[in-house]
Amino acid sequence: MYPVLKVGSSSELDSQSILDQHELVQHVTVPTHKNSHTLDLIITTKEHSFLVDLEVIDKSIPDHFLLRADIDTLKPKKLQHTVQSRDIKRLDKAAFLSDAASSLSSSTISAECLVSTLRDTLDKHAPVVTRTISVRPVAPWYTLDIKEAKRKRRQTERRWRKSGLQVHRDILAHQRNIINSLIRSHKKAYFTKKLEEVKTTKELFQTTHHLMGHQTSSPLPPGEDKELCNQFLLTFNNKIDKIRTFIGSDTPLPDEHESSTGNTMTEFYYVTEEEITKYVKASSPKTYDLDPIPTSLLKEYTMELVPYITKIINESLTTGVVPDIFKRAIVTPLLKKPGLDETDLKNFRPVSNLNFL
Known part of the structure; x- marks a missing residue:
């Protein structure tokens, strides 16, 4: 202390x-x-x-x-934490696609094969590296011209401290004003751009909340991780069992059904590579732990990977079966409303993050 x-x-x-x-x-x-x-x-x-x-x-x-x-006191140590990352920027695109294509076959491709091949190829060309970083405040508006202006300020400060002349002090003050002006203008431009990208009221609140530096995190009940996971699993499974019981065979159905006057769907139509390309490009770039490669990378390599993705989807439509690997999800419990009792697991709802494909 x-x-x-x-x-x-x-x-x-x-x-x-x-x-x-x-x-x-x-x-x-x-x-x-x-x-x-x-x-x-x-x-x-x-x-x-x-x-x-x-x-x-x-x-x-x-x-x-x-x-x-x-x-006489020690300088507080910088907060540090361990992170895992991949060097995606230095990834050799040609080598990555060549190795992936050599392991894939359009005739025998499956969802499991595609996911495992992409993951293994990425591990080969951009392996996961564990490193320790210092926790620093996030400043997305910080640019190279601000960094260069600060470098000049340090030079003028050293010159003034060495000479002690008033003219050098005035130069230092002028350089300080330049930095303050740059920071204000870049902050304003950054905040303005973020707000201009907002399209809905919900996005406006989320963006404003983020720009104000408010961190949103859902509280969890106290307890060991493994034990807590098992408790949530039991709670959510019981909830599903109750729903299935309620909508079981004993549930009365209406005696009469209104006849439909519109078109009736009797079969699925095959999707085309152009449709899949459009869907991939329009999708959110979010990436979760179940994704074999970052979504941004998949969107970049869409033209090369879309034939395999199209075949997997058409195979699913033909057989009426969704691949098991696409049914897996990372379930995160979130508190339904702020202020609810965190120790009561019934006050949490499960949010599932699926594979991007």
């Missing part, structure tokens, strides 16, 4: 009794104002007095004096 350090004005300090009550120490004991008043303060705890040196300097220009202090 880090010791307390407070720097401020004595107007925030009611009395010495408050310091004694919380076991605090005010280290400034000499006047800090031109009228011989001690108006500024530096407070630490009595137990952790990590102040090494304190100096009060009269700069003659302001009413208050300058307080300079040396603090």
